[in-house]
Amino acid sequence: MKLKRGLGKGLGALLSPEDIYDLESPGSFLCPIEKIRPNPDQPRRRMDHDSLEGLAGSIREKGVLQPLVVREVDGVYELIVGERRWRAAQKAGLKAVPVVIKDVSPDELLELALVENIQRDDLNPLEEAMAYGRLVNEMGLTQSQVASRVGRERSTVANFLRLLNLPDYAQTDLLDGRLGMGHARALLMLEDPE
Known part of the structure:
Protein backbone atom coordinates (compact mmCIF):
# COMPACT_ATOMS: atom_id res chain seq x y z
CA MET A 1 0.00 0.00 0.00
CA LYS A 2 1.50 3.33 -1.07
CA LEU A 3 0.70 6.24 1.20
CA LYS A 4 0.32 9.77 -0.03
CA ARG A 5 3.03 12.15 1.15
CA GLY A 6 0.65 14.97 1.98
CA LEU A 7 0.91 17.24 4.93
CA GLY A 8 -1.02 14.81 7.09
CA LYS A 9 -1.93 16.67 10.26
CA GLY A 10 0.82 19.24 9.69
CA LEU A 11 0.27 22.57 7.94
CA GLY A 12 -3.32 21.75 6.97
CA ALA A 13 -4.20 21.63 10.66
CA LEU A 14 -2.97 25.21 11.03
CA LEU A 15 -4.06 27.06 7.92
CA SER A 16 -7.08 27.02 5.69
CA PRO A 17 -6.39 27.74 2.00
CA GLU A 18 -7.77 31.25 2.58
CA ASP A 19 -5.27 31.91 5.41
CA ILE A 20 -2.36 31.12 3.15
CA TYR A 21 -2.81 34.16 0.93
CA ASP A 22 -5.14 36.49 2.84
CA LEU A 23 -3.62 39.01 5.23
CA GLU A 24 -7.15 40.23 5.98
CA SER A 25 -7.99 37.04 7.89
CA PRO A 26 -7.96 37.21 11.72
CA GLY A 27 -4.49 36.84 13.22
CA SER A 28 -2.72 37.85 9.99
CA PHE A 29 -0.50 40.92 9.69
CA LEU A 30 2.88 42.22 8.55
CA CYS A 31 5.25 41.57 11.45
CA PRO A 32 8.58 43.34 11.99
CA ILE A 33 11.21 40.74 11.23
CA GLU A 34 13.15 41.46 14.43
CA LYS A 35 10.11 40.46 16.53
CA ILE A 36 10.32 36.88 15.21
CA ARG A 37 12.51 34.20 16.76
CA PRO A 38 13.26 30.70 15.49
CA ASN A 39 11.57 27.63 16.89
CA PRO A 40 13.98 25.91 19.31
CA ASP A 41 12.46 22.58 18.22
CA GLN A 42 13.33 23.06 14.54
CA PRO A 43 14.33 19.58 13.36
CA ARG A 44 16.46 20.88 10.48
CA ARG A 45 20.06 21.04 11.71
CA ARG A 46 21.55 22.57 8.56
CA MET A 47 20.18 24.88 5.91
CA ASP A 48 21.71 24.81 2.45
CA HIS A 49 23.40 28.19 1.87
CA ASP A 50 22.87 28.20 -1.92
CA SER A 51 19.21 27.27 -1.57
CA LEU A 52 18.72 30.03 1.01
CA GLU A 53 20.42 32.57 -1.28
CA GLY A 54 18.15 31.47 -4.14
CA LEU A 55 15.09 31.90 -1.96
CA ALA A 56 16.34 35.33 -0.83
CA GLY A 57 16.65 36.37 -4.49
CA SER A 58 13.11 35.21 -5.18
CA ILE A 59 11.85 37.09 -2.12
CA ARG A 60 13.66 40.27 -3.24
CA GLU A 61 11.89 39.99 -6.58
CA LYS A 62 8.41 38.78 -5.57
CA GLY A 63 8.18 39.16 -1.79
CA VAL A 64 7.11 36.48 0.70
CA LEU A 65 4.19 34.78 -1.03
CA GLN A 66 3.06 32.57 1.84
CA PRO A 67 2.85 33.87 5.42
CA LEU A 68 4.96 32.42 8.17
CA VAL A 69 3.00 30.69 10.92
CA VAL A 70 3.90 31.93 14.41
CA ARG A 71 2.71 31.83 17.98
CA GLU A 72 2.96 34.73 20.41
CA VAL A 73 5.31 34.16 23.35
CA ASP A 74 6.23 36.94 25.79
CA GLY A 75 5.73 39.77 23.31
CA VAL A 76 7.64 38.15 20.45
CA TYR A 77 6.61 35.66 17.80
CA GLU A 78 8.03 32.16 17.71
CA LEU A 79 8.08 30.41 14.36
CA ILE A 80 5.97 27.32 13.89
CA VAL A 81 6.36 27.10 10.11
CA GLY A 82 8.54 29.13 7.75
CA GLU A 83 12.06 29.38 9.15
CA ARG A 84 13.69 29.19 5.71
CA ARG A 85 11.44 32.01 4.45
CA TRP A 86 12.23 34.05 7.57
CA ARG A 87 16.00 33.60 7.14
CA ALA A 88 15.79 34.32 3.42
CA ALA A 89 13.68 37.43 4.05
CA GLN A 90 16.40 38.67 6.42
CA LYS A 91 19.03 38.07 3.72
CA ALA A 92 16.80 39.89 1.24
CA GLY A 93 16.72 42.92 3.55
CA LEU A 94 12.99 42.85 4.33
CA LYS A 95 11.91 44.74 7.45
CA ALA A 96 8.57 42.91 7.86
CA VAL A 97 7.02 39.65 6.70
CA PRO A 98 3.44 38.36 6.52
CA VAL A 99 2.52 36.13 9.45
CA VAL A 100 -0.48 34.22 10.73
CA ILE A 101 -0.72 33.82 14.50
CA LYS A 102 -1.92 30.47 15.81
CA ASP A 103 -2.53 29.53 19.42
CA VAL A 104 -0.75 26.22 20.01
CA SER A 105 0.60 24.53 23.11
CA PRO A 106 4.30 23.63 23.42
CA ASP A 107 3.43 19.98 22.65
CA GLU A 108 1.45 20.98 19.56
CA LEU A 109 4.32 23.25 18.50
CA LEU A 110 6.79 20.39 18.70
CA GLU A 111 4.53 18.02 16.79
CA LEU A 112 3.64 20.54 14.07
CA ALA A 113 7.26 21.61 13.57
CA LEU A 114 8.41 18.01 13.29
CA VAL A 115 5.58 16.82 11.04
CA GLU A 116 5.82 19.84 8.73
CA ASN A 117 9.58 19.41 8.29
CA ILE A 118 9.36 15.63 7.84
CA GLN A 119 7.06 16.24 4.88
CA ARG A 120 9.78 18.16 3.04
CA ASP A 121 11.77 16.17 0.50
CA ASP A 122 15.04 17.95 1.32
CA LEU A 123 15.23 16.90 4.98
Missing part, protein backbone atom coordinates in the same frame (compact mmCIF):
# COMPACT_ATOMS: atom_id res chain seq x y z
CA ASN A 124 18.42 14.93 5.66
CA PRO A 125 17.80 11.23 6.55
CA LEU A 126 19.32 11.66 10.01
CA GLU A 127 17.26 14.80 10.65
CA GLU A 128 14.18 12.82 9.63
CA ALA A 129 15.19 9.96 11.95
CA MET A 130 15.72 12.40 14.81
CA ALA A 131 12.32 13.96 14.18
CA TYR A 132 10.65 10.52 14.29
CA GLY A 133 12.59 9.77 17.47
CA ARG A 134 11.30 12.93 19.12
CA LEU A 135 7.72 12.11 18.14
CA VAL A 136 8.13 8.67 19.72
CA ASN A 137 10.11 9.70 22.81
CA GLU A 138 8.70 13.14 23.64
CA MET A 139 5.15 12.82 22.35
CA GLY A 140 4.72 9.18 23.33
CA LEU A 141 3.56 8.14 19.86
CA THR A 142 3.95 4.62 18.52
CA GLN A 143 5.71 4.02 15.21
CA SER A 144 2.31 3.33 13.65
CA GLN A 145 0.92 6.64 14.94
CA VAL A 146 3.97 8.51 13.63
CA ALA A 147 3.58 6.82 10.24
CA SER A 148 -0.08 7.77 10.08
CA ARG A 149 0.60 11.42 10.94
CA VAL A 150 3.36 11.88 8.37
CA GLY A 151 1.91 9.74 5.57
CA ARG A 152 4.58 7.03 5.63
CA GLU A 153 4.59 3.27 6.05
CA ARG A 154 5.35 2.05 9.57
CA SER A 155 8.31 0.06 8.21
CA THR A 156 9.77 3.26 6.71
CA VAL A 157 9.53 5.00 10.08
CA ALA A 158 11.15 1.97 11.75
CA ASN A 159 14.02 1.98 9.23
CA PHE A 160 14.67 5.68 9.79
CA LEU A 161 14.59 5.20 13.57
CA ARG A 162 17.27 2.52 13.25
CA LEU A 163 19.63 5.22 11.93
CA LEU A 164 19.72 6.60 15.48
CA ASN A 165 21.61 3.41 16.45
CA LEU A 166 24.53 4.30 14.17
CA PRO A 167 27.81 5.18 15.89
CA ASP A 168 28.41 8.92 16.31
CA TYR A 169 30.97 9.11 13.46
CA ALA A 170 28.49 7.54 11.03
CA GLN A 171 25.67 9.85 12.17
CA THR A 172 27.95 12.86 11.58
CA ASP A 173 28.85 11.58 8.10
CA LEU A 174 25.18 10.96 7.31
CA LEU A 175 24.22 14.44 8.51
CA ASP A 176 27.03 16.03 6.47
CA GLY A 177 26.09 14.08 3.34
CA ARG A 178 29.31 12.04 3.23
CA LEU A 179 27.35 8.84 3.90
CA GLY A 180 24.25 7.85 1.98
CA MET A 181 21.16 6.14 3.34
CA GLY A 182 22.05 2.82 1.66
CA HIS A 183 25.54 2.77 3.15
CA ALA A 184 24.17 3.77 6.55
CA ARG A 185 21.74 0.86 6.50
CA ALA A 186 24.57 -1.49 5.50
CA LEU A 187 26.61 -0.21 8.46
CA LEU A 188 23.69 -0.96 10.76
CA MET A 189 23.78 -4.58 9.65
CA LEU A 190 27.49 -4.78 10.43
CA GLU A 191 27.15 -3.03 13.77
CA ASP A 192 23.97 -4.90 14.75
CA PRO A 193 24.83 -7.92 16.92
CA GLU A 194 21.82 -9.85 15.61
Whole structure:
Protein backbone atom coordinates (compact mmCIF):
# COMPACT_ATOMS: atom_id res chain seq x y z
CA MET A 1 0.00 0.00 0.00
CA LYS A 2 1.50 3.33 -1.07
CA LEU A 3 0.70 6.24 1.20
CA LYS A 4 0.32 9.77 -0.03
CA ARG A 5 3.03 12.15 1.15
CA GLY A 6 0.65 14.97 1.98
CA LEU A 7 0.91 17.24 4.93
CA GLY A 8 -1.02 14.81 7.09
CA LYS A 9 -1.93 16.67 10.26
CA GLY A 10 0.82 19.24 9.69
CA LEU A 11 0.27 22.57 7.94
CA GLY A 12 -3.32 21.75 6.97
CA ALA A 13 -4.20 21.63 10.66
CA LEU A 14 -2.97 25.21 11.03
CA LEU A 15 -4.06 27.06 7.92
CA SER A 16 -7.08 27.02 5.69
CA PRO A 17 -6.39 27.74 2.00
CA GLU A 18 -7.77 31.25 2.58
CA ASP A 19 -5.27 31.91 5.41
CA ILE A 20 -2.36 31.12 3.15
CA TYR A 21 -2.81 34.16 0.93
CA ASP A 22 -5.14 36.49 2.84
CA LEU A 23 -3.62 39.01 5.23
CA GLU A 24 -7.15 40.23 5.98
CA SER A 25 -7.99 37.04 7.89
CA PRO A 26 -7.96 37.21 11.72
CA GLY A 27 -4.49 36.84 13.22
CA SER A 28 -2.72 37.85 9.99
CA PHE A 29 -0.50 40.92 9.69
CA LEU A 30 2.88 42.22 8.55
CA CYS A 31 5.25 41.57 11.45
CA PRO A 32 8.58 43.34 11.99
CA ILE A 33 11.21 40.74 11.23
CA GLU A 34 13.15 41.46 14.43
CA LYS A 35 10.11 40.46 16.53
CA ILE A 36 10.32 36.88 15.21
CA ARG A 37 12.51 34.20 16.76
CA PRO A 38 13.26 30.70 15.49
CA ASN A 39 11.57 27.63 16.89
CA PRO A 40 13.98 25.91 19.31
CA ASP A 41 12.46 22.58 18.22
CA GLN A 42 13.33 23.06 14.54
CA PRO A 43 14.33 19.58 13.36
CA ARG A 44 16.46 20.88 10.48
CA ARG A 45 20.06 21.04 11.71
CA ARG A 46 21.55 22.57 8.56
CA MET A 47 20.18 24.88 5.91
CA ASP A 48 21.71 24.81 2.45
CA HIS A 49 23.40 28.19 1.87
CA ASP A 50 22.87 28.20 -1.92
CA SER A 51 19.21 27.27 -1.57
CA LEU A 52 18.72 30.03 1.01
CA GLU A 53 20.42 32.57 -1.28
CA GLY A 54 18.15 31.47 -4.14
CA LEU A 55 15.09 31.90 -1.96
CA ALA A 56 16.34 35.33 -0.83
CA GLY A 57 16.65 36.37 -4.49
CA SER A 58 13.11 35.21 -5.18
CA ILE A 59 11.85 37.09 -2.12
CA ARG A 60 13.66 40.27 -3.24
CA GLU A 61 11.89 39.99 -6.58
CA LYS A 62 8.41 38.78 -5.57
CA GLY A 63 8.18 39.16 -1.79
CA VAL A 64 7.11 36.48 0.70
CA LEU A 65 4.19 34.78 -1.03
CA GLN A 66 3.06 32.57 1.84
CA PRO A 67 2.85 33.87 5.42
CA LEU A 68 4.96 32.42 8.17
CA VAL A 69 3.00 30.69 10.92
CA VAL A 70 3.90 31.93 14.41
CA ARG A 71 2.71 31.83 17.98
CA GLU A 72 2.96 34.73 20.41
CA VAL A 73 5.31 34.16 23.35
CA ASP A 74 6.23 36.94 25.79
CA GLY A 75 5.73 39.77 23.31
CA VAL A 76 7.64 38.15 20.45
CA TYR A 77 6.61 35.66 17.80
CA GLU A 78 8.03 32.16 17.71
CA LEU A 79 8.08 30.41 14.36
CA ILE A 80 5.97 27.32 13.89
CA VAL A 81 6.36 27.10 10.11
CA GLY A 82 8.54 29.13 7.75
CA GLU A 83 12.06 29.38 9.15
CA ARG A 84 13.69 29.19 5.71
CA ARG A 85 11.44 32.01 4.45
CA TRP A 86 12.23 34.05 7.57
CA ARG A 87 16.00 33.60 7.14
CA ALA A 88 15.79 34.32 3.42
CA ALA A 89 13.68 37.43 4.05
CA GLN A 90 16.40 38.67 6.42
CA LYS A 91 19.03 38.07 3.72
CA ALA A 92 16.80 39.89 1.24
CA GLY A 93 16.72 42.92 3.55
CA LEU A 94 12.99 42.85 4.33
CA LYS A 95 11.91 44.74 7.45
CA ALA A 96 8.57 42.91 7.86
CA VAL A 97 7.02 39.65 6.70
CA PRO A 98 3.44 38.36 6.52
CA VAL A 99 2.52 36.13 9.45
CA VAL A 100 -0.48 34.22 10.73
CA ILE A 101 -0.72 33.82 14.50
CA LYS A 102 -1.92 30.47 15.81
CA ASP A 103 -2.53 29.53 19.42
CA VAL A 104 -0.75 26.22 20.01
CA SER A 105 0.60 24.53 23.11
CA PRO A 106 4.30 23.63 23.42
CA ASP A 107 3.43 19.98 22.65
CA GLU A 108 1.45 20.98 19.56
CA LEU A 109 4.32 23.25 18.50
CA LEU A 110 6.79 20.39 18.70
CA GLU A 111 4.53 18.02 16.79
CA LEU A 112 3.64 20.54 14.07
CA ALA A 113 7.26 21.61 13.57
CA LEU A 114 8.41 18.01 13.29
CA VAL A 115 5.58 16.82 11.04
CA GLU A 116 5.82 19.84 8.73
CA ASN A 117 9.58 19.41 8.29
CA ILE A 118 9.36 15.63 7.84
CA GLN A 119 7.06 16.24 4.88
CA ARG A 120 9.78 18.16 3.04
CA ASP A 121 11.77 16.17 0.50
CA ASP A 122 15.04 17.95 1.32
CA LEU A 123 15.23 16.90 4.98
CA ASN A 124 18.42 14.93 5.66
CA PRO A 125 17.80 11.23 6.55
CA LEU A 126 19.32 11.66 10.01
CA GLU A 127 17.26 14.80 10.65
CA GLU A 128 14.18 12.82 9.63
CA ALA A 129 15.19 9.96 11.95
CA MET A 130 15.72 12.40 14.81
CA ALA A 131 12.32 13.96 14.18
CA TYR A 132 10.65 10.52 14.29
CA GLY A 133 12.59 9.77 17.47
CA ARG A 134 11.30 12.93 19.12
CA LEU A 135 7.72 12.11 18.14
CA VAL A 136 8.13 8.67 19.72
CA ASN A 137 10.11 9.70 22.81
CA GLU A 138 8.70 13.14 23.64
CA MET A 139 5.15 12.82 22.35
CA GLY A 140 4.72 9.18 23.33
CA LEU A 141 3.56 8.14 19.86
CA THR A 142 3.95 4.62 18.52
CA GLN A 143 5.71 4.02 15.21
CA SER A 144 2.31 3.33 13.65
CA GLN A 145 0.92 6.64 14.94
CA VAL A 146 3.97 8.51 13.63
CA ALA A 147 3.58 6.82 10.24
CA SER A 148 -0.08 7.77 10.08
CA ARG A 149 0.60 11.42 10.94
CA VAL A 150 3.36 11.88 8.37
CA GLY A 151 1.91 9.74 5.57
CA ARG A 152 4.58 7.03 5.63
CA GLU A 153 4.59 3.27 6.05
CA ARG A 154 5.35 2.05 9.57
CA SER A 155 8.31 0.06 8.21
CA THR A 156 9.77 3.26 6.71
CA VAL A 157 9.53 5.00 10.08
CA ALA A 158 11.15 1.97 11.75
CA ASN A 159 14.02 1.98 9.23
CA PHE A 160 14.67 5.68 9.79
CA LEU A 161 14.59 5.20 13.57
CA ARG A 162 17.27 2.52 13.25
CA LEU A 163 19.63 5.22 11.93
CA LEU A 164 19.72 6.60 15.48
CA ASN A 165 21.61 3.41 16.45
CA LEU A 166 24.53 4.30 14.17
CA PRO A 167 27.81 5.18 15.89
CA ASP A 168 28.41 8.92 16.31
CA TYR A 169 30.97 9.11 13.46
CA ALA A 170 28.49 7.54 11.03
CA GLN A 171 25.67 9.85 12.17
CA THR A 172 27.95 12.86 11.58
CA ASP A 173 28.85 11.58 8.10
CA LEU A 174 25.18 10.96 7.31
CA LEU A 175 24.22 14.44 8.51
CA ASP A 176 27.03 16.03 6.47
CA GLY A 177 26.09 14.08 3.34
CA ARG A 178 29.31 12.04 3.23
CA LEU A 179 27.35 8.84 3.90
CA GLY A 180 24.25 7.85 1.98
CA MET A 181 21.16 6.14 3.34
CA GLY A 182 22.05 2.82 1.66
CA HIS A 183 25.54 2.77 3.15
CA ALA A 184 24.17 3.77 6.55
CA ARG A 185 21.74 0.86 6.50
CA ALA A 186 24.57 -1.49 5.50
CA LEU A 187 26.61 -0.21 8.46
CA LEU A 188 23.69 -0.96 10.76
CA MET A 189 23.78 -4.58 9.65
CA LEU A 190 27.49 -4.78 10.43
CA GLU A 191 27.15 -3.03 13.77
CA ASP A 192 23.97 -4.90 14.75
CA PRO A 193 24.83 -7.92 16.92
CA GLU A 194 21.82 -9.85 15.61
